Amino acid sequence: MPATTIFLLIGAFLLSLALALFQYFYKAKGRRSKNVIFATLRFLVIFALLLLLINPKINRTEYYNEKPNLVLAVDNSGSIREFGAGEEVQTLVTQLTTDPELQENFEIETFSFGRDLKPADSYDFKDPQTNLPAVFNDLSTLYEGRVAPVVLISDGNQTLGEEFTFAAQRLSQPVLPVVVGDTVRYQDLSISRINVNKYAFLNNRFPVEIMLNYSGDTSVATRLEIRKGNTVVHSQQLSFSSEDNAEVVRVELPANAVGVQNFEVRVRELPGEKNIVNNTREFAMEVIDERTKVLIAYSFLHPDLGAFKKAIESNQQREVELKPIPEVSDLEEYQLVMLYQPDARFRSVMEQLYAQNRNYFLITGPKTDWRFLNQQQELFQQEITNQPEEYFPVWNENFKAFQTEEIGFSDFPPLEGNFGNLNAPGALDVLLYREVQGVETTMPLLGVTTAGESKIGFLFGADIWRWRGMSFRETGSFEKFDDLIGKFVHFLASGSRQDRLVVKHEPLYNESEEIIIRADYFDQSYEFDRRAALELRVKNKETGEQRQIPFLLNDRSFEVDLSSLSGGDYDFTVKVEGENLSRSGSFRILDFDVEKQFARANLEGLRNIAQLQGQNLYFLNDFERLKSELLSADSYPTIQKSRKNDVSLIDWKYLLGIIVLALSAEWFFRKYFGLI
Incomplete structure (x- = not known):
């Protein structure tokens, strides 16, 4: 309690005592015994009222026991039902949640997981996907800084996310795996994954990558077939053994018809193979009969050229060709031309663009010849200073040409352009304005405009490759930056009418x-x-x-x-x-x-995470052994903790009772002695 409050309490006590003595003993009449009673009651009332005004805070310490959490994470995916283990899982969960000794020593919390982890007290084993890494990531967040052993009841087969054994290493809690399903190793062939591009181009060939796995102890041979309808378009012989148990098949198939093409991959089943559902898998891709071809014309090499090429070609429907300006002649084969920091050598190319009413994308920078560019076109007129300047981007949410979003422009490094004012007589649709030396301006940095029947994109700054790098650094992917450039290319390479x-x-x-x-x-x-x-x-x-x-x-x-x-x-x-x-x-x-693709439980993966954390592996009928381990482990103690609370005296209801009782008693005695 602060010293000021202590002095106030002492003062309140002395003041209350002085007032009571002054009222009933200083020149007071009547019997002394009555005055003692009245003075005492008046002292209590005054002192209590002063206490309420001072309102001191009292520290109260509460002690309580905090039991460790026991987390039951139950696999609710369809593979549990396929193994016929649903009832056994329910029985084990009931045993763990209702056992008196476990309830006394743990706060038991139950979760189910399939695609996501969520609290649950019942299970239907119908989730269509299993995301085991999400279980460990979510539990790591939920129980950070707490003692919470995790009983993982699962077959260990995942269909989403990274390899779950890596995710389990990031969880600081002990993990006690309980294996669900058949652990006997049967001979089984499976198609684990098919990688194929979403699009292919007519009369080209497209690659297909097929990943196959084998589980078994003997050497086997089989045949892989790829069918389109009833036609076999590819076939080859494969062999596997206990050591050589995986194969990646890469083939190229012809794209000879426009539209969505469906294919089926089959692996011939082995004699006595238990699970043949995973021997067949389908894939589809779309064949298109045209491709956007973009020309980037340049007079010197720069990292921006590679950044633009990578960003544009991230869309499989687009192809970029880089050409030095002396090699550029015919533009007919290109749907869009990009001019990188043009100078006088670009004269013939720009004349072709104007004559053919072609769309183009203009990128300028410190090496741009603005004397030439000011004479060659009338859309932009740059003040000639021959001095470089850095521009930071400022996003304009009112950009209308196409839908965009703020992808972190405020954190992007500056682009290098030309010092001086830029005049644009026509109407510009600006996505990014310039910030120069900390001052936001209305001068454009990135956007689009029109000239007659042509659409022109513009970027008045070099070193955009740094933006692509920053986008990857912030998000772990080039996707947002590439998508932005892709939208510009789509807008400029298409006709004058945009799809609504x-x-x-x-x-x-x-x-x-x-x-x-x-x-x-x-x-x-x-x-x-x-x-x-x-x-x-x-x-x-x-x-x-x-x-x-x-x-x-x-x-x-x-x-x-x-x-x-x-x-x-x-x-x-x-x-x-x-x-x-x-x-x-x-x-x-x-x-x-x-979830029907698995012939057995992933015993090896579950054993691996148990060994990494120094735990044992359990099965569905090991309730007593699991219970004994949980109760006997010294690392799951009940901890006594204290909690200090500052309680204001004004919240103490008994003080109000004392005031009421004291005033009532004084009135009663005065009435009794005939003083009122």
Whole structure:
């Protein structure tokens, strides 16, 4: 308690005593015994009221016992049901949660996991995916700084995320794995993954990468086939052994028809193979008959050239060709021309662009010849100073040409351009303005404009390769930067009319995964319209069943979830209410359950995480052994803790009672003695 408060309490005590003595003993009449009673009651009232005014705080220490948490993380995926172990898992969970000794020593908390980890007290074993790394990551966050041993009840088979044994090493809590499912090692061939590009181009060949695994103790031979309909487009013989138990097959297939092409990969089953569901897998890709070809013309080499090429070609439908300006002649084969820091040598190329009303992307920098550029075009006029200057980007949320987002421009390093004012007589649609020496200006840095029937993009600064590097540093991916450049290329390489309704979907989905179709709708000025009402009409090609489902707004896009659809081929149409706009397409849902791909429990992976943390491995019938380990371990103690609370005296209800009782008693005695 502070010294000031102590002095105030002493003063309140003395003042209360002085007032009581003054009222009842200084020149007071009456019997002394009565005055003692009245003085005592008056002292209590005055002192209590002064205490309320001072309101001192009293430290109160509370002691309590904190039991360690016991976390039960139960695999709720479909593979548990496939192993027929659902009832045994339920029995073990019930034994652990209702055991009196465990309840006395632990705070027991139960979770289920499939795609995500969530609290649960019942299980249906129907989750279509298993994300074991998410279990360890989420538990690490939830129980940071606490004692919480984790009983992991799972078959150890994952379908999402990184290798779970690495994620388990980041969890500081002890992990006690309980193995679910068959642990006998059977002969089994499986197709674990197929890698294929989303798009291919007509009359080209596209690569396919197929990863196969074998589980068994003997050497076996099989045949791999890739079918398109009833036609075998590739076939080869494979062999496996206990040591050589994995194979990656790489083939190139012809893209000889436009549209979505469906393929099936089959591995011939082994004699007596128990699980043959994982011997077959399908994939699809879309064949398109044109490709956006971009020319970047330059007069000297610069890292920006590589950054633009990488960003543009991150979209498989685009190809970039870098050419020094003396080698540029015919522009007909290119859908977009980018001019990098042009000088007088670019004269013939720019004259071709103007004569053909072609779209182009102009990038300037400290080596740009602005005397030439000012004479060659009338869109931009730069003051000639021959001095460089750095520009920081400032995002303009009112950019209208296409939908964009703030990707962290404020953290990007500066671009290097030319010192001096830039005049632009025409109307510019600016995405980024310039910040010069800490002052935001209205001079453009990045954007688009029009000249007659042509669309022109502009970037008045060099060293944009640093932006791509910064984007990767901040997000771990080039995706946001590449997507931004890709939108500029799409806008400039397309015709003069931009699509107002854009639908995004995959040609092939698995029934066990999320099936989301997204759409973007823009109004007449090409601004995203969140007030629009979009509807999806989907039809099953085989049964003729139709559904009409409204789109829901999700941030800056519309989306509809079709995860409830069963396997089959579907046609769909997206329409905008009140507009004569629609888009159609098709997709296929495979009757493919990834949780059925496993022939046995991942005993090795679960044993690995147990050994890494010095724990034992358990099975579903090891309840007593697991219980004994939990109760006997010295690392799970109950801890006595204390909690200090500062309690204000004004919150003490008994003080108010003392005041009321003292005043009531004084009134009663005065009435009794006939003084009132």
